[in-house]
Amino acid sequence: xxxxxxxxxxxxxxxxxxxxxxxxxxxxxxxxxxxxxxxxxxxxxxxxxxxxxxxxxxxxxxxxxxxxxxxxxxxxxxxxxxxxxxxxxxxxxxxxxxxxxxxxxxxxxxxxxxxxxxxxxxxxxxxxxxxxxxxxxxxxxxxxxxxxxxxxxxxxxxxxxxxxxxxx
Numbered sequence: 001x002x003x004x005x006x007x008x009x010x011x012x013x014x015x016x017x018x019x020x021x022x023x024x025x026x027x028x029x030x031x032x033x034x035x036x037x038x039x040x041x042x043x044x045x046x047x048x049x050x051x052x053x054x055x056x057x058x059x060x061x062x063x064x065x066x067x068x069x070x071x072x073x074x075x076x077x078x079x080x081x082x083x084x085x086x087x088x089x090x091x092x093x094x095x096x097x098x099x100x101x102x103x104x105x106x107x108x109x110x111x112x113x114x115x116x117x118x119x120x121x122x123x124x125x126x127x128x129x130x131x132x133x134x135x136x137x138x139x140x141x142x143x144x145x146x147x148x149x150x151x152x153x154x155x156x157x158x159x160x161x162x163x164x165x166x167x168x
Contacts, residue, residue, distance in 0.1 A: 018043050024036065027129075028133055030132075030136060032055070032056020032057065033054065034053070035051055035052070036052040038050040041124075041127050041128070046125045047123070047124060048124060048125045049122040049125040049128050050119060050120070050121050051119070051120045051121075051128070052077070052117065053119075055079070055109075055110035055115060055116045056115055057110065057113050057115055058113065059110040059116075060109055061082075061108035062108055062109075063157060064106070064158050065105070065157040065158065066102075066103055066104060066105050066106070066158070067154045067156070068102060068156065069102060069124075069126070070123060070126050070154060071099065071100060071104075071122070072106065072120060072121070072122055073097065073099045073100065073121040074100075074108065074120055074121075075096075075121070076093055076094055076116070077094060077117040078094050079110065079114055079116025080093055080112045080114075081118050082108060082110065082111050083098045083107075083108050084107035084108065085104075085105075086104055086106060105158065126153075128153070130153070131153040131155065135149075
């Protein structure tokens with residue numbers, strides 16, 4: 001295994017870091033859930049997307065799905081997050097990590113009476129912000145428009161499996 005080819009060819013480095021203070025308000029508030037856009041595909045040049053998702057008590061997350069073009073990883077910061085690894089549901093606590101390669105079935109939710117928080121990492125970085133911001137609206141519309149929206153955002157939901165949260 002070797003390092004990738006260099007992408008920065010200068011001799012002295014450059015000032016290009018991006019800082020996001022911890023007290024920055026969430027970028028998206030949807031019901032009891034809050035999503036913080038820590039590093040988007042735009043800010044990372046498409047390398048990855050990193051989001052902090054704060055789930056309210058008893059919050060539905062995402063039912064079972066997969067992605068064709070991106071991997072998705074979860075790192076639990078606090079609380080208890082139910083993570084589906086394609087085979088079984090796992091209760092993830094602070095410090096637990098789940099990596100899902102492209103094509104891997106996965107889901108998540110918070111079944112607890114207390115809030116939970118986790119990091120979600122997508123690689124390579126895809127423009128997930130529109131997905132987060134519009135999925136509820138598009139699901140209400142339904143039909144072909146919703147199907148097209150999901151495909152455009154590389155999200156392929158499957159029929160419920162044992163232990164899935166009910167469809168909303």
